[in-house]
Amino acid sequence: MTDWTVKNISxxxxxxxxxxxxxxxxxxxxxxxxxxxxxxxxxxxxxMGRNNKTEGFDCPALETEDACDVSNCEWKYNGQGSDFxxxxxxxFIYTFSTSALIMGFALDKFNRPIIMSVGxxxxxxxxxxxxISNAFWQLIVLRMGIAVxxxxxxxxxxxxxxxxxSPDNRGVANGIFSWGVYFxxxxxxxxxxxxxxxxxxxxxxxxxxxxxxxxxxxIAVAIFFTVKDPxxxxxGVESEDKKTAMVSYLKDLRTAFCQPxxxxxxxxxxxxxxxxxxxxxxxxxxxxxxxxxxxxxYYWLTVCSIVGGSFGVxxxxxxxxxxxxxFGLHSRxxxxxxxxxxxxxxxxxxxxxxxxxxxxxLALYYFCAETWFAILFTVIVEIVPxxxxxxxxxxxxxxxxxxxxxxxxxxxxxxxxxxLKETMYIFFPGMIALDAVLFFLTSIPLYLQSRxx
Numbered sequence: 001m002t003d004w005t006v007k008n009i010s011x012x013x014x015x016x017x018x019x020x021x022x023x024x025x026x027x028x029x030x031x032x033x034x035x036x037x038x039x040x041x042x043x044x045x046x047x048m049g050r051n052n053k054t055e056g057f058d059c060p061a062l063e064t065e066d067a068c069d070v071s072n073c074e075w076k077y078n079g080q081g082s083d084f085x086x087x088x089x090x091x092f093i094y095t096f097s098t099s100a101l102i103m104g105f106a107l108d109k110f111n112r113p114i115i116m117s118v119g120x121x122x123x124x125x126x127x128x129x130x131x132i133s134n135a136f137w138q139l140i141v142l143r144m145g146i147a148v149x150x151x152x153x154x155x156x157x158x159x160x161x162x163x164x165x166s167p168d169n170r171g172v173a174n175g176i177f178s179w180g181v182y183f184x185x186x187x188x189x190x191x192x193x194x195x196x197x198x199x200x201x202x203x204x205x206x207x208x209x210x211x212x213x214x215x216x217x218x219i220a221v222a223i224f225f226t227v228k229d230p231x232x233x234x235x236g237v238e239s240e241d242k243k244t245a246m247v248s249y250l251k252d253l254r255t256a257f258c259q260p261x262x263x264x265x266x267x268x269x270x271x272x273x274x275x276x277x278x279x280x281x282x283x284x285x286x287x288x289x290x291x292x293x294x295x296x297x298y299y300w301l302t303v304c305s306i307v308g309g310s311f312g313v314x315x316x317x318x319x320x321x322x323x324x325x326x327f328g329l330h331s332r333x334x335x336x337x338x339x340x341x342x343x344x345x346x347x348x349x350x351x352x353x354x355x356x357x358x359x360x361x362l363a364l365y366y367f368c369a370e371t372w373f374a375i376l377f378t379v380i381v382e383i384v385p386x387x388x389x390x391x392x393x394x395x396x397x398x399x400x401x402x403x404x405x406x407x408x409x410x411x412x413x414x415x416x417x418x419x420l421k422e423t424m425y426i427f428f429p430g431m432i433a434l435d436a437v438l439f440f441l442t443s444i445p446l447y448l449q450s451r452x453x
Contacts, residue, residue: 003169011164014223015157016177018120021216022150023184024191025127028212029087029143030281031192031298034079034288035205042136044081047073049292060292080285083136085412087143088281093405095144097398099151104394107155108249108387113227116156117220123149124216131209153180154377155394162381162389163230168325170381171317171332175374182309182370185280186302188212193298249387256384256392261449264442265379266399268435272340272372273404275347275431278411278424286420291355300359308366312339316371317378328450329382333443336375340436343368347429351421369432383446 029036037043047068049059059073068075106115126145133139157177165173191208200207256262287296316339320332327334346365350358377393384392408427415423 003165003173008164011227012161012173012176014219014227015116015153015160016180018116018216018219018223019153019157019177019180020184020187021127021213021219022120022123022146022153023181024188024212025123025130025146025209025216026092026150027185027188027280028127028130028192028208029084029139031188031284032196032205032208033084033087033284034077035196036139037077037079037084039205040134040136040139041077042081042083042139043077043079044083045075046078047075048078050074060289078285078288080412082412085409087139089405089409091140091143092147093401093408096147096151097401097405099148100155100394100397100401101391102394103152104155104391104398107152107159107390107394111229112156112160112231112390113223113229116152117224117227119149119152119156120216120223121149121220123147124213124220127213127216128210131203131206131213151394151397154397155390158377158381158393159390160230162386167382168321171321171324171374171378172314173317174377175314175317178313178370178373178377179310181373182305182313182366186305186309189298189302252385252388253391256388257395259383260445261383261442262380264438264445265376266396268438268442269372269376269396269400270403271431271435271438273400274407275428275435277404277408278427278431279347279350281408282411282420282424286424287355289420294355296355300356301362304359304363304366308363309370312367312370313372313374315367317374319371320375320378328446329379330443330446330450332375332379333439333446336372337436337440337443339368339371340432340439344429344433344436347432348425351424351428379446 033043045065047059047062047065050072059068059070062068062070062073065075103115103119123146126142126149129145130139130142133142158174161170161173161177191212192205195208195211196205198207200211203210283301284298287294316335320335323331323335343365346361346368349361350365352358353361380393380396381389411420411423411427414426
């Protein structure tokens with residue numbers, strides 16, 4: 001346990017805190033979309049009950065503005081539609097993925113803590129500025145700013161963790177860093193729904209973005225001044241040596257990307273990301289469409305994400321750290337396949353059951369399925385050359401998010417054709433089941449490789 005010094009724990013806590021703020025900024029638009037849409041004016045409009053209460057009227061059945069002109073109903077923006085899908089999809093995903101690729105090269109060559117602190121500063125300021133936006137194009141630009149900043153976090157953290165922590169503890173360390181996803185996603189409901197309802201100083205949803213992004217500025221400054229890059233500097237290197245080093249670097253990249261395991265891991269991760277995004281970006285709209293008269297307690301989503309997700313991701317890292325010592329690296333993917341198999345029925349029950357019972361199933365789903373972040377990025381840094389960890393992680397994020405983000409747009413189209421609930425069955429538990437098979441297939445090249453050694 002020599003890895004767990006005060007210095008290393010402080011480092012891990014600091015970068016994880018920054019990641020939490022990034023994920024709050026990432027997911028706030030999904031939890032505030034209706035309020036933002038009615039203030040900024042974007043997306044689809046529909047007939048809804050005043051104050052979200054139908055009071056005996058079937059307001060959603062009234063399909064035109066004229067028909068909606070009754071005392072208990074009002075015609076307003078519903079926070080859905082192609083504009084919303086563009087904000088949560090292409091505006092963020094494509095920018096995030098492209099930026100991650102560029103940052104990956106930079107992280108392999110320059111000071112990683114400084115680059116990470118700048119990224120955290122960028123997404124924090126962008127989040128705050130979203131709170132004072134008054135036009136749809138401003139939302140798009142600032143969502144892209146959040147994406148640029150957050151694109152630094154995972155490649156920088158994975159690369160740094162691989163050098164600060166030994167292989168015996170990397171799974172747990174990556175799992176703890178991944179808490180940023182679950183705490184950030186869970187707290188996005190607190191900020192986006194309950195803080196908006198509190199209407200602090202009369203600013204409504206705008207307060208959520210300002211308060212949500214502000215702590216990131218402090219964290220960025222702390223990382224800039226307190227975290228040192230463990231990588232040794234190359235001083236006095238001749239130009240010929242630099243050329244040789246670059247050729248060697250490019251050869252290492254080719255070795256990393258041409259591995260069968262790497263290719264299969266990309267496919268598996270893309271499918272898993274698609275399943276997760278399909279749920280995360282559409283669950284509020286799903287509950288509002290199918291349970292408009294129910295007082296949904298979104299604290300459940302916060303608890304499920306933070307407790308189930310955080311426990312699952314660290315336990316996945318802890319279990320696979322132990323198993324790798326005995327069975328090898330491929331055993332991490334066996335565990336992942338098994339956990340996804342267990343998660344599939346819980347994902348299906350989350351859609352099938354009504355609130356609040358669906359949240360019990362959701363918590364169990366998170367516990368089983370969210371092991372993947374710690375396992376995935378631990379495997380990546382193990383199978384690629386050490387000097388390419390930054391760019392390999394970034395390239396992984398680039399491909400994974402481009403595929404998932406592009407296919408995620410079809411949730412809206414398929415939902416219009418067959419219904420949102422039926423679509424969620426396909427894109428959520430359906431993709432989780434498929435991914436259980438894919439992760440097992442991914443383990444085979446690593447298993448065969450271990451047999452040769």
